């Protein structure tokens with residue numbers, strides 16, 4: 672009997688210790704990369720200066736359209752074979768361990784304040800690359816995913832980006848179906864899979880887009896098929912150019 676009580680007590684102590692540790696070091700206050708406690712000025716960034724210096728900016732020879740790394744020529748094999756309908760896609764960082772952690776922590780709601788950090792890099796990058804646009808759009812999430820996460824992650828990035836850059840944000844697209852994981856599909860299959868997954872969200876949406884250069888915002892560019900499906904709708908509605916900007920790819 673005493674053993675049961677003792678083990679209960681030990682269990683209680685362990686839980687109390689874990690709760691205390693969480694209280695002292697809330698999730699946001701440790702570095703997302705190395706787990707070290709962060710000084711207060713880095714709390715909103717969630718990353719320590721050492722780990723931040725490891726973020727990999729995308730430099731080197733890239734496909735002129737989608738930004739994929741290429742050895743030679745102008746376009747990657749996928750874009751030569753099946754050109755996407757956006758004009759050019761830019762991504763600030765390589766999508767790897769650290770950037771993946773930042774993006775996931777942001778969109779899964781664990782560290783929602785990371786939106787500011789992500790947008791800060793995107794806005795600085797857009798200024799440095801002289802990316803210009805008349806209006807800002809974003810790749811919308813499905814209703815199911817908004818219900819699950821509680822927010823539309825790309826919409827929030829676009830809103831902050833608009834506030835930061837002064838480019839007016841318009842909400843013209845909606846996602847009509849959630850598509851499956853595209854990574855194992857061929858380029859043609861991916862394009863087929865996402866075509867029809869988006870639509871203009873109102874009859875007047877076209878007017879907001881007509882004759883405009885659109886900047887399409889998303890967190891990550893994977894295959895480009897999703898961005899291409901959105902670009903098609905925007906161009907069909909009269910957009911004169913569609914540039915894509917993501918935090919990583």
Ligand SMILES: [Zn+2]
Nearest residue numbers: 702705719722
């Ligand atoms: Zn760190």
Ligand SMILES: [Zn+2]
Nearest residue numbers: 734737747750
């Ligand atoms: Zn390409």
